[in-house]
Structure formats: C-alpha cells, structure tokens
Amino acid sequence: MIIHVDMDAFYASVEERENPEIRGKPLIVGGHPDKRGVVSAANYPARQFGIHSAMPSALAVRKCPNLLVIHPRHGLYREVSQQIIDIFQRYTPIIEPLSLDEAFLDCSGSEKLYGDSVRIGRQIKVDIANELKLVASVGIAPNKFLAKLASDHRKPDGFTVVTEDRVQDFLDPLPIDRIWGIGKVGSARFRSSGIRTVKELRLTDPGILKNLLGQDSTKIRNLACGIDDRKVTPDNEVKSISQETTFAKNVSDYSAIESTAIYLTESVCYRLRKAALEGRVIKVKIRFADFHTISRSQTLERSSNLTQTVWKIVRSLISEELRGQSFKIRLVGVGVSGFDSDSCQQSSIFDHLKRNNENGNSTGSVDHLTDEIRNRFGRDMIQLGRSVGSRKDP
Numbered sequence: 001m002i003i004h005v006d007m008d009a010f011y012a013s014v015e016e017r018e019n020p021e022i023r024g025k026p027l028i029v030g031g032h033p034d035k036r037g038v039v040s041a042a043n044y045p046a047r048q049f050g051i052h053s054a055m056p057s058a059l060a061v062r063k064c065p066n067l068l069v070i071h072p073r074h075g076l077y078r079e080v081s082q083q084i085i086d087i088f089q090r091y092t093p094i095i096e097p098l099s100l101d102e103a104f105l106d107c108s109g110s111e112k113l114y115g116d117s118v119r120i121g122r123q124i125k126v127d128i129a130n131e132l133k134l135v136a137s138v139g140i141a142p143n144k145f146l147a148k149l150a151s152d153h154r155k156p157d158g159f160t161v162v163t164e165d166r167v168q169d170f171l172d173p174l175p176i177d178r179i180w181g182i183g184k185v186g187s188a189r190f191r192s193s194g195i196r197t198v199k200e201l202r203l204t205d206p207g208i209l210k211n212l213l214g215q216d217s218t219k220i221r222n223l224a225c226g227i228d229d230r231k232v233t234p235d236n237e238v239k240s241i242s243q244e245t246t247f248a249k250n251v252s253d254y255s256a257i258e259s260t261a262i263y264l265t266e267s268v269c270y271r272l273r274k275a276a277l278e279g280r281v282i283k284v285k286i287r288f289a290d291f292h293t294i295s296r297s298q299t300l301e302r303s304s305n306l307t308q309t310v311w312k313i314v315r316s317l318i319s320e321e322l323r324g325q326s327f328k329i330r331l332v333g334v335g336v337s338g339f340d341s342d343s344c345q346q347s348s349i350f351d352h353l354k355r356n357n358e359n360g361n362s363t364g365s366v367d368h369l370t371d372e373i374r375n376r377f378g379r380d381m382i383q384l385g386r387s388v389g390s391r392k393d394p
Contacts, residue, residue, distance in 0.1 A: 001117035002232060003105040004139045004147035005124060007084070008156040010101035011041035014080055015070050017133050026051075027068035033058040035248035040072055044156055080132065087127045091120050096232045102151075104144055106232035118161055125159060142167065145228035149178060167226035172199035179223050181216055198224050241277065242285075242335025243267050250289045250328040257329055261318055264334040265311045272305035277339050279303055282313040285333035286321060293331075296321060303340045310336060 007013065011029040016022055026046035031037020037057035049064040061067050081100040088095050091114055094106040107120045114120050121138045128136045137158035139150025146167065150160040153170075162170045176198060177187040189212055195201050201209075202224040209217040222228070243264050251257060261284070272278065283297040296317045304310065314334055322329075 001108070001140050001142060002144055002147040003107060003117055003121045003124070004141075004144070004151040005084075005088070005103055005105065005121075005128075006137050006139075006148075006151040006155075007101035007128075008135045008137055009041055009043045010134075011072060011077055012043035012046075012070075013134050014077060015073075016043065018076075022068055025068055026064050026066065027070060028057065028060055029070050029072050030057050030060075031246075032071070032248070033061045033069060036246075037069075080134070083132055084128060084134075084136075087124060087131070090127075091124065093234070094232050095234055104147065104232045121161075122159065143226070143228035144230050144232065145180065145223055146170070146226055149174070168199075168202075171224065171226055172197065172202070174198045176201050179220055181220055181223075239339070240335055240337035241268055241271050241275070241279075242283070242333055243271075244285060244331055244333030246287075246331045247329065250330055252326070252328050254322060257322060257332060258315065258318065260332050261314055261334060262311060264332065265314050266307055268334050268336055269305050269307040269310055272336060278305045279336035279338050280340070281336065281338035282310055282317070283333075283335040283337065284314055284317040284321075285331070285335070286318075286329060287331035289328035289330050291330070294321065299338065303338070305336070310334075 012027055015027065015029060016024075024045060026049060027043050028039045028046055028051060029041045030039040033056075039051065039053050039055045039057055039060050041053055042051045042055075042060070046060070046064060046067060049060075049067075051060045051063055051067070057069060061069070077100055084101075085095065085097065085103070088103065088105055092105050092107045092110045094109070096104040098104070105120075105124075107114070107117050110120065111117065114123070117140050121140050125136050125138050128134055135157050137151045137155045139147045139153065139158075139160050139162070141147040141150050141162035142164055146162050150162050150170070151158065153160040174197065175187075176182055176190050176195060179198065179201070182190070190196070190201065193208070193212065195204055202221065206217065206221065209221055213220055245260055245264060247260075251260075280300045280303045281297055282300065283295060285293065285295050287293040298313050298317060300309070300313070318332075
C-alpha cells in the first residue's frame with residue numbers, strides 16, 4: 001500500500017498557526033492586489049467565496065472585500081516542510097516529495113516495526129497535528145494514482161483508505177476529470193459523447209476511446225481501472241538551484257535589472273554553498289512585458305559556487321541581451337546547474353576555501369565570511385553594494 005500525505009491549505013495554515021488571531025478568517029497567501037499579485041494559497045474560509053490558487057489577488061479581493069492578504073514567507077514554508085519530511089523519515093526512507101506540502105511514502109519495509117500502512121498513516125497524521133499544529137489529509141491505496149485521489153477525497157482533515165477489493169467502488173462514481181491526463185477540454189469532449197463518470201469511461205469501447213484520446217487511450221483506461229505501476233521513487237539529487245523575481249511594474253531601467261540580478265546571484269550562490277554544491281552551467285531567464293521569455297546560458301570550465309564567478313557570467317549574459325536596447329522587463333531569473341558528481345557530496349567548507357586559496361582566489365573566503373554573517377543575523381544584513389534596494393526574497 002502507498003501513502004499520500006497532502007497538507008491542507010499549507011501556506012495559509014502555517015500563517016494561521018503563526019498568528020492565531022487570524023485563524024478562521026478568510027485569507028490568502030500571495031502577491032499584493034495592486035501589483036499584479038497572484039494567490040499562492042487560500043484557506044478554506046476564503047475558498048467559500050470561490051477563491052483559489054493561481055487566481056489574481058485583485059479578483060480574490062473583489063470576491064471577498066474583507067479578505068486578508070499575507071505576503072509569502074517561503075523560507076518559513078521550506079523550514080516547516082523539512083519538519084514534515086523529518087516526521088516521514090521516522091517511518092520510511094522511501095519518500096517521494098511532489099512539492100513542499102505533499103509526498104508519496106512506501107512503508108512496506110517498515111510494517112514489521114510500526115504496523116501496517118493504515119496504522120502508519122494515522123500515526124503520521126497525529127504526529128503532524130501534535131508536533132507542528134498543522135492538519136494533513138492522508139490517502140492510502142494500492143498505488144500512487146489511487147492514493148493521491150484518496151487523500152483529496154474528504155479534505156480537509158481527511159483520512160481515506162482504498163483497499164484492493166474496493167478500487168472500483170471508489171473510482172466508478174467519480175467524474176472523469178479526476179483521471180490524470182483529462183483536462184477541461186477532454187472532459188467536454190467526453191461529456192459530448194455521453195461519458196461523465198469513471199465507470200462510463202471504463203466500460204466504453206476501446207475503439208471509441210482511441211478516437212477520443214489517441215495514443216493515450218490505453219493509459220487513461222488503465223487508470224480508470226485503478227491500474228498504476230509506478231513506484232515511489234525518492235529523488236534526493238538536486239539538479240539545479242535558481243531564483244527569480246517578478247516585478248510589480250514593468251522595468252525599463254538597465255541599472256535596476258542589473259541590481260536585481262546581483263541580488264538573485266547572491267541568493268543562488270548562498271544556497272549552493274549551503275548545500276555544498278558547485279555548478280558549471282550559469283543560466284539567465286528574462287521575461288518581457290508581452291510574456292516573451294528567453295533563456296541564455298554559459299558553461300564554466302570549472303564548477304563553482306563563488307558569487308563573483310557566477311556574477312561575471314550573469315552580468316555578461318544580461319548585457320548581451322539588454323544593454324543599449326529599449327525594453328520592458330516583467331521577470332528576471334538566475335540559476336546554476338550542471339553539478340559535478342563530486343560536488344554533490346557533503347564536504348567541509350574549509351576544503352573549499354583551501355582549494356580557492358591554492359588557486360590564489362580570495363573570493364571564497366569573502367563568501368564564507370558573508371555566509372557566516374547572514375546565518376547569524378539574517379539574509380539582508382550584508383549585500384553587494386549595487387544589490388541594496390533590490391527586491392528581497394519573500
């Protein structure tokens with residue numbers, strides 16, 4: 001049996017936990033309504049007004065004039081997410097996170113220690129409630145597809161078990177859009193053919209399904225029959241580290257773009273060093289006012305996580321695209337990837353400093369001292385001069 005744990009209104013619930021005075025009031029976590037903000041999360045009182053994630057914050061406020069709008073604190077959410085993962089790891093090392101607030105778990109190897117998956121799922125739910133003061137919905141089923149559907153079945157605060165002998169009883173009454181791969185357009189196409197439920201889809205002639213779905217027809221029909229052979233696959237390898245900023249208003253000033261890019265570069269390199277990673281591929285992302293987006297990259301001869309080394313490439317890439325040009329920019333991003341296998345292993349920061357000093361490079365020492373100050377006093381206590389005033393990481 002597979003367990004799927006999904007936190008209920010995660011960002012909003014964390015904010016309610018941190019500030020009990022707002023508990024139960026309609027609120028969203030997201031950008032400011034006057035600055036093209038978007039809803040990242042809505043608590044359940046807000047959802048009663050038809051508010052949901054990805055909705056423009058301005059529309060959300062129109063739907064609920066008394067709505068509380070809270071700016072995201074992603075650092076806090078990542079910290080709480082890690083605490084949730086720590087609870088999972090008590091029961092199994094086979095964890096596949098899907099995002100900060102949900103994950104699949106395979107506890108088959110732990111059942112002799114902790115009981116069956118149902119008992120483990122209940123205990124995880126209790127641990128999260130008691131220790132983190134948050135609510136999780138849990139689904140337990142023979143495969144990942146069913147477990148994810150089960151966790152969503154009785155939200156919020158749900159706990160649903162789908163046993164082997166109840167698979168079709170659980171699936172058949174559901175609307176067809178609950179099947180992965182069938183979106184709004186697909187649902188409309190099915191409804192026009194008189195197919196509205198999973199059972200009706202399952203019993204449809206394979207030839208008709210192929211006409212409706214093409215090459216995906218077999219996969220979709222298997223899901224309607226509760227067949228999903230995918231395993232829970234932990235992926236602990238970090239493939240890239242990046243950060244981007246969406247401006248409240250389109251920016252046409254080159255110095256402002258450069259200052260923001262400096263700030264993003266500092267943030268990315270700080271995270272690289274904290275994770276003991278070094279990368280060779282430096283990437284810049286630019287989105288213009290018309291949403292046209294470009295990505296430019298350059299590969300270093302030797303992997304690095306030094307701020308000045310990465311910034312030299314970022315500055316060059318931005319200059320090649322924008323300097324001397326007329327532009328209106330909506331978003332800027334900086335990323336590093338192409339990690340060497342050796343750099344993906346934990347190592348002492350002093351080993352890294354020693355290597356830089358042997359090469360006559362003093363910037364490693366500067367970065368190390370900067371990191372120490374930030375770790376003790378906060379991210380914005382020290383910055384490169386031109387990044388002061390840039391948008392901060394929420």
